[in-house]
Amino acid sequence: MAKVLYEQDIDTGVLQAKKVAVIGYGSQGHAHALNLRESGYDVIIGVRPGKSQKKAEDDGFTVKSVAEAVQETNVMMFLLPDELQTGVYEKSIKPHLKEGDSLAFAHGFNVHFSQIVPPDNVNVFMVAPKGPGHIVRRTYEDGGGVPSLYAVHQDVSGDTRDVALGYAQGIGSARAGILKTSFQEETESDLFGEQAVLCGGMTSLVKAGFETLTEAGYQPEVAYFECLHEMKMIVDLMYEGGLENVRYSISDTAQWGDFVSGDRVINEETRERMKDVLSEIQSGEFAKGWISENQANRPMYNAINEKEKNLEVEKVGRELRDLMPFVKQPLQAKEQTKQKDVKAHVSH
Ligand SMILES: NC(=O)C1=CN([C@@H]2O[C@H](COP(=O)(O)OP(=O)(O)OC[C@H]3O[C@@H](n4cnc5c(N)ncnc54)[C@H](OP(=O)(O)O)[C@@H]3O)[C@@H](O)[C@H]2O)C=CC1
Ligand SMILES: CC[C@](O)(C(C)=O)C(=O)O
Numbered sequence: 001m002a003k004v005l006y007e008q009d010i011d012t013g014v015l016q017a018k019k020v021a022v023i024g025y026g027s028q029g030h031a032h033a034l035n036l037r038e039s040g041y042d043v044i045i046g047v048r049p050g051k052s053q054k055k056a057e058d059d060g061f062t063v064k065s066v067a068e069a070v071q072e073t074n075v076m077m078f079l080l081p082d083e084l085q086t087g088v089y090e091k092s093i094k095p096h097l098k099e100g101d102s103l104a105f106a107h108g109f110n111v112h113f114s115q116i117v118p119p120d121n122v123n124v125f126m127v128a129p130k131g132p133g134h135i136v137r138r139t140y141e142d143g144g145g146v147p148s149l150y151a152v153h154q155d156v157s158g159d160t161r162d163v164a165l166g167y168a169q170g171i172g173s174a175r176a177g178i179l180k181t182s183f184q185e186e187t188e189s190d191l192f193g194e195q196a197v198l199c200g201g202m203t204s205l206v207k208a209g210f211e212t213l214t215e216a217g218y219q220p221e222v223a224y225f226e227c228l229h230e231m232k233m234i235v236d237l238m239y240e241g242g243l244e245n246v247r248y249s250i251s252d253t254a255q256w257g258d259f260v261s262g263d264r265v266i267n268e269e270t271r272e273r274m275k276d277v278l279s280e281i282q283s284g285e286f287a288k289g290w291i292s293e294n295q296a297n298r299p300m301y302n303a304i305n306e307k308e309k310n311l312e313v314e315k316v317g318r319e320l321r322d323l324m325p326f327v328k329q330p331l332q333a334k335e336q337t338k339q340k341d342v343k344a345h346v347s348h
């Protein structure tokens with residue numbers, strides 16, 4: 001088994017002696033910054049003027065421009081959307097990097113696909129949490145953590161592994177497990193996981209199941225509860241105790257159905273398509289397509305995004321969730337409520 005690192009394996013003093021800039025205050029940015037600060041590290045935020053700047057200030061951070069944050073710190077974690085990182089790096093980071101600084105990433109895309117080539121005189125590492133930013137924060141607040149992968153790409157100072165491990169500890173990952181990887185392995189496995197299983201695979205499975213039932217005349221509400229709402233409960237069981245735990249809790253009828261039907265739906269052909277997806281990631285074809293989609297201002301991304309919002313599974317889901325107040329509010333709605341609360345507070 002690979003060596004998984006926990007609290008006792010980490011010398012937190014190395015990062016504690018340095019100053020960290022979290023660049024970006026979005027999904028991962030806010031979680032890293034808040035968790036690091038509560039773990040005892042010295043953190044400032046680098047962002048452009050606007051929404052994130054306000055949010056980071058409200059959370060009590062010293063907030064600077066990206067360029068100033070790079071000038072004032074030794075460790076910079078780059079948490080902007082992957083497709084925007086190159087432009088911001090060239091304009092606001094590269095000119096201000098000092099010899100021996102550490103430039104860090106939470107995903108290897110831009111380094112692995114050579115969109116960002118840091119100078120030889122800086123350290124380059126990655127701490128990639130295996131979970132969404134809001135869950136990195138929520139889990140930490142609940143006393144747990146999300147596992148992370150770490151990798152060292154350049155080590156000019158000799159202490160980059162310790163800096164990376166301190167960082168991973170600071171965001172809470174030493175509570176869950178920290179595993180060594182390379183930029184290549186993280187980039188390819190992360191892109192594959194999100195496309196084939198966690199995001200693309202799962203949303204397509206839900207849509208296909210929902211539409212199979214509704215096209216056969218079943219009520220959309222029944223199809224929603226069956227194929228989307230209950231998915232969380234089954235995934236929670238899997239998270240807590242693997243496939244075995246799901247099978248412990250479900251009926252024997254369901255388990256027999258799982259055995260005789262699961263592999264007919266996700267079959268050899270599906271596995272061949274998964275291999276195609278992986279090959280396109282490995283060859284750089286996916287990265288090339290994503291970069292040119294952004295250069296063209298995202299025509300396909302925007303069109304598909306609009307179409308997906310209007311799917312019947314989404315419409316019926318919105319109505320049903322409104323009737324289940326105990327189901328947590330979507331994160332976006334929560335943030336809007338928070339902004340309204342802040343405004344109301346300010347106007348009084
Ligand atoms: N999302 C996730 O859970 C995960 C992400 N990662 C990786 O983490 C990194 C960050 O991703 P994520 O957290 O999703 O990013 P977000 O999309 O949440 O980042 C938004 C942040 O970037 C800022 N920003 C956007 N555009 C610009 C710009 N042109 N100039 C300056 N700042 C800008 C936003 O500021 P403003 O408010 O002003 O727009 C905001 O602070 C990526 O490398 C990603 O692959 C890794 C694991 C999981
Ligand atoms: C699964 C999507 C992810 O890789 C993540 C949350 O880990 C991402 O890029 O957002």
Ligand SMILES: [Mg+2]
Nearest residue numbers: 130131190194
């Ligand atoms: Mg991921």
Ligand SMILES: [Mg+2]
Nearest residue numbers: 107190191194
């Ligand atoms: Mg990802």
